[in-house]
Amino acid sequence: MREFIADSKVVIIGGGVVGCAIFRRLAMAGLAPLLVEAAADILDGASKGNSALLHTGFDAPEGSVELSCMQAGYREYLAIKDRLNLPLVESGALVVAWDEEQHAKLPAMVEKAHRNGVRDVAQIGRDELRRREPSLSPRALGALYVPGEHIIDPWSAPLAYAHQGLAHGGRILRRCRVTGGDFDGTRWVLETTRGPIAAGAVVNAAGNYGDLVEAINRPSPFTITPRKGQFVVFDKPAAGLLHAILLPVPTERTKGIVACRTAFGNLLVGPTAEDQQDRGRAEVDHATLESLIAKGIEMIPDLARHSVNAIYAGLRPATQFKDYQIALDRERRWITIGGIRSTGLTAALGIAQMVARDFAEAFGGLRDAEPIWTPVPNLAEDRARPYLTEAGGDVVCHCELVTRREIEAALQGPLPAGDLGGLKRRTRCMMGRCQGFYCSAEVVALSEGRLAS
């Protein structure tokens, strides 16, 4: 008999936002799932660097799995956000037309949005656009107004899902990469860098490695070609220049460059869309960053007076197909959640609902439990942060106003930060305008020997 390091009814491979949402849902259904993540902490893949928008699906392909997951995910996020203490910046979005050709496309986009069930989308003229966004370049001809598009915190949300899953009896193993596996007719034995794991069923939510993990079960019907998106984040004063999210009129090739505020009170411009082979490395490059800044200034001329805080890049798990690659192999007890390319932050909760439904139908054993709510610390700028509360003012990170107590809290609990990146995502320390000039030595000293996973 082999010794297993874990034996679970269901193992989820991948601790991105999608894996975390599935973990939460299956844990709440009493399955005590195990989530395994290769990196030192969760959210180290595609979910590390996105635009943080909660989409309505107004422009998603009609009738797609993506659209239904996005809309279900959107609804559930709104329903649970207060219980988990997650933010929602109700900014709305404007799809701005910069030339006649784009302008001509707006009416059809309104119709599509309505067919997609997003009925409050309407076209607005130049004057109303100016009134709504006085800092926008006067070159803008008009726009589509999408009131339901919102801004959220891309890390606290999945972190809250993971915490709720843990509270419901789930388990998370980090620094645990699945390297292979065998199905013996009743269950899976997964080989991992930490040792073998027995699993009653497997969910592949491996993001940019989805096709490689899929090959453990079958020749992968899809191939991942990571699509990189680079971003520039401007300092907080720039956030005053924009109210709504500025979306471009999409072309055939890409969704294009967005400009929007962030939940943390900055303003970001991005992402690009660059295909690459490397699945783990998301580099930024000088020329592209400069072109993003130029693009931002073209849309919002006053941005020229503002300085850059941060630069980053994320990798979308893109496949040769447009839609999500979701499948359930009843015989071999394997669920595939692949190619969640550019809308996974929104869709994750919806995908999780679908997985739970499919799982119940195929294998049964799910039950309804009273939810245990696990609110996470608030990092959003529009709501009270600890530095403003009584006795909370012991600030360590001066740019993002992160207190000692917040850092201490992120190093403890059921899912403490696994590395410095995880600590940054949990607290925002070192993520501000000085990028650690003032606080990095202090933060590293505070976390020394305590970044365990």
Next chain:
Amino acid sequence: MTQQSDVLILGGGPAGLSCARALRALGVDNVVLLERERALGGIPRHCGHHGFGLREFGRVYSGPDYAKRLIDEAAAIDLRPRMTVLKLEPAGVVRATGPNGPEDFQAKAVVLAFGARETPRSARLITGSRPFGVMNTGALQQFVYLHGRCPVQRPVVIGSELVAFSTLLTLRHAGIKPLAIVEENARITTREPGSWIARIGFGVPVLTGTRLLRIIGRETVTGIEIDRGFGPEEMECDGVILTGKFRPETALVAPSHIEIDPGTRGPAIDAYFRCSDHRYFATGNLLRGIETAGQCWREGRAVAQMVAAGLENRLPLREPDVRVTLRGPLAYVYPQRIYRDAPTTNPLLFKARVSRAVRGRLSVIVDGSVVWSRRISALPERRIAWCLPSLDAKACQQISVELDAA
């Protein structure tokens, strides 16, 4: 409850502390100083090496000893560490937070002394991955001198301003020899014999005319790509210390009602160090980026005199009469706003920097005639300073500073 005082000093570095001490000497003693760190002293607190105090105290101190002396001299003032200033508002209202939560302050005069910091990797838009091990000198010093550890063993130092030598000293203190100093210009920025000192004194090669192309490494730095003029080469290293390119710490000024000068990137001031809101004064590195601690110390003292004059209603209350305009390769000139009759500031002291290495004639032109002129040979990293005899009260509709490259 709002805490009232005559003067509020924000920032406890050399400029703020020297202002505090000088105010006291001028008989202004209802003064509160807020500093967000747990210890006062500003940047010198973590400059463990020597090189401070000669001009102001006649002897050479290490940074921490210098900071200690500054604190001792300001001790009679209400010094409040661990108080983070959050917001600057009109009427001298300042919002802050500290160990007891939010606190509000109001003063007749507020002195901004927030200092300056180096430009981080992000704002330099450097190509590559974003691993741990890329940092500024300020962070490196805190690792080494405040926490007794060095996060890198084989780093490369980028830039050759004076602060790069502070980096070399800091690394030497940690027993570490960097692999090289990389400078993109054809010559080093610090006055020669800087490269000689680097090579001979520290055994560190100086690669001039060399560009940093990319940072490599996943979790930590594993190397960089440079170009010495013959195309990309890889160089193994475990850290990248980005030195210099200082910028004023205007995090609170930028979103406030106070005007910022695009040249200095600090608050625009008049000859009394007053900002566009006359309740606010600015001093030290916040004015324009880096100068030596001694220079900031003198600016702290100078601003104290103006603050005291303001408290005695000896400064003009109207808006400044003219704004200085610039022509030619000048990065900035301050003060940016001038009064025709300048009772407390005779003669008028200007400071400037050029935007590129240049030889030429620098002139001050008032209403079309040259009132002052000098031939200069200047580098962007060196301060140019000159005095103007007081302006003619009745004239002066326009004043411009012009640099004609020869």
